[in-house]
Amino acid sequence: MFGAITGDIIGSRFEFNNYKGVDFELFTSECCFTDDTVCTIAIAEWALNNYQDDLVAIVRKWGNKYPYAGYGGTFVRWLNPNVIPVPYNSWGNGSAMRVSSVGWLCNDIDTVLERAKQSAEITHNHPEGIKGAQAVASAIYFARAGKDKAFIKDFIEQLFAYNLNQTCDEIRPVYEFDVSCQGSVPQAIIAFLESRDFEDSIRLAVSLGGDSDTIAAITGSIAETFYQGVPEEIKAKAVTYLPQEFLDILRQVEERK
Structure with missing residues (x-):
């Protein structure tokens, strides 16, 4: 899940200032963690406690602790301590950017699918x-299990009916800002499928444009x-943007996976 957070930090400065190329500096003073990271940490805490604690309370706790992380308006209202938090039928990519710990910490695909559903x-x-x-x-789980990209692509296309047959070069010229799962998750997965290594995957994800921090978080x-x-040099730089309590959660996930 550190890959999600790294993608979020690197992509943060491009969310409303898209750069449709791969030749950019990874980290600058304009980078920061966003709501993608905060929510990823929240889901991880739930997963680390064997999914026994109140997920709503955990997510609201972290969200209200970092209130200026760039949440969407409906999620801000959901976080409000003075309202009863109920699901609001969102199809946004917030569910996809925060789920990585589920793929890391579940040990069979049926459990992955169920816990991912619960997290969303x-x-x-x-x-x-x-x-x-x-x-x-699912993609994280199968990557962890040693499956190749062809297997991961086929599984996702068959079960979720996503079209993963475009290339980044085909997507990039026409792609616009889209916060829906259906309009950003396939693109993020394609950036992973086309990549040569971790850094290349993040560069490809950012280069697509759109909701850059979230796409890069999903790809990462x-x-x-x-x-x-x-890679250690990228990880060492990303760490400098994070508070200690986030690093503590990340360490616990590393120890458990």
């Missing part, structure tokens, strides 16, 4: 929101698993 439906209970989370968690979460880690 507290807010994103639209079928597309659930599907996006399940697709990303899968790429980290497939390429067996985030």
Whole structure:
């Protein structure tokens, strides 16, 4: 899941300032972690506690601790301590960017699909929101299990009916800002499938444009698993953007996986 957070940090400065190329500096003073990271940490805490704790309470706790991380308006209202939090039928990609720990910490595909669904439906209970989370968690699980890209691609296409046959070069010229799962998760997976290594996957994800931090977070979460880690020099730089309590959760996931 460190790959998701690294993608979020690198992609953060391009979310509303897209750069449709791969020749950019990975880290600058304009980079930061966003809601993608905060929510990833929240789901990880739930997963680390064997899914026994109140997920809604955990996500609201972290969200309200970092209130300026760039959440969408509906999610901000869901976080409000003065309202009763109920799912709001979202098909947004927030369900997909936060799910990586489920793919890391579940040990069979049926459990992955069920926990990914549970992680999504507290807010994103639209079928597309659930599907996006399940697709990303499945890709991570199978990458962790040593499956090749052809297997991962085929599984996701068959179960979730995503079209993964485009290339990044075909997507890039026409792709626009899209926060839906159905309009960003396939693109993020394609960036992973086309990549040569972890860094290349993040560069390809950012180069597509659109919701750059979230696309890079999704791509990075899968790429980290497939390429067996985030390169040390990239990881060392990403760490400098994170508070200690995030690093503590990340360490616990590393120890458990």
